[in-house]
Amino acid sequence: DGGITQSPKYLFRKEGQNVTLSCEQNLNHDAMYWYRQDPGQGLRLIYYSQIVNDFQKGDIAEGYSVSREKKESFPLTVTSAQKNPTAFYLCASSTSGQGRPFRNQPQHFGDGTRLSIL
Amino acid sequence: LAKTTQPISMDSYEGQEVNITCSHNNIATNDYITWYQQFPSQGPRFIIQGYKTKVTNEVASLFIPADRKSSTLSLPRVSLSDTAVYYCLVDFLKAAGNKLTFGGGTRVLVKP
Numbered sequence: 001d002g003g004i005t006q007s008p009k010y011l012f013r014k015e016g017q018n019v020t021l022s023c024e025q026n027l028n029h030d031a032m033y034w035y036r037q038d039p040g041q042g043l044r045l046i047y048y049s050q051i052v053n054d055f056q057k058g059d060i061a062e063g064y065s066v067s068r069e070k071k072e073s074f075p076l077t078v079t080s081a082q083k084n085p086t087a088f089y090l091c092a093s094s095t096s097g098q099g100r101p102f103r104n105q106p107q108h109f110g111d112g113t114r115l116s117i118l
Numbered sequence: 119l120a121k122t123t124q125p126i127s128m129d130s131y132e133g134q135e136v137n138i139t140c141s142h143n144n145i146a147t148n149d150y151i152t153w154y155q156q157f158p159s160q161g162p163r164f165i166i167q168g169y170k171t172k173v174t175n176e177v178a179s180l181f182i183p184a185d186r187k188s189s190t191l192s193l194p195r196v197s198l199s200d201t202a203v204y205y206c207l208v209d210f211l212k213a214a215g216n217k218l219t220f221g222g223g224t225r226v227l228v229k230p
Contacts, residue, residue, distance in 0.1 A: 042220035109161025
C-alpha cells in the first residue's frame with residue numbers, strides 16, 4: 001500500500017540539540033515538501049525538492065536543513081538555530097509533469113511528527 | 119503580497135450543503151487552487167483542485183469566478199464525519215513572489 005511514512009510520531013529535543021525528522025515515500029513521486037504547522041494555524045512551507053539532489057527554500061527555511069540523496073527520502077534537520085522549534089511537522093510528496101508544474105499537483109501527506117522542547 | 123484568507127469556522131447540520139470561500143489576491147491566470155481536509159493529528163488529505171470555472175468530483179465541487187480573486191469549496195449533504203478543518207492552497211507560481219501559500223483553515227463542525 002503506497003504512502004508517506006513520517007517517523008517518529010513524537011520527538012523531544014533538548015535546548016541546543018539538532019534533531020532529524022524522517023520522511024519516506026513509496027509513491028514514486030519526484031517532488032517532496034516539508035511544512036510546519038503551529039496550533040490553530042495553516043501550514044507554512046519550509047523546504048521543497050523537485051528532484052533528487054535539488055531543493056529550494058520555502059517561506060521559513062531559517063534554522064532548518066534538508067537533503068535529497070534518494071528519490072524516496074527527504075529528511076529534515078531542525079538545528080539549534082531554530083529558536084522556536086515546537087510544532088507539528090508535515091511531509092508531503094507529489095508527481096511532476098503531466099502538463100503542469102509539479103507544485104500544481106495534488107500533494108499526498110504523511111501523518112506528521114510532533115516536536116517538543118524539553 | 120501572496121495571501122489566502124478563509125473564515126475561521128462555520129457550523130452546519132447533517133444533510134446540509136456547506137460552502138467555504140477562500141480569498142486569494144494577486145492570483146495569476148494559471149495558478150491552481152487546491153483544497154484539503156485535515157483531521158486532528160493527521161496530515162491533510164486532498165479534496166479537489168482547479169484553476170477556473172467549476173470542477174466537480176465525487177465528494178465536492180469547486181467554484182472559481184471569472185476574476186479568480188476567490189474560490190468556493192462546496193460540500194453537498196455533509197455528515198458528522200465531515201467535521202474537520204478545511205484548507206485552501208494557492209500556488210502563486212507566476213505572481214506575488216512565487217509562493218505556495220495555505221490559508222489559515224476553516225474549522226467545520228457538523229451537528230446532528
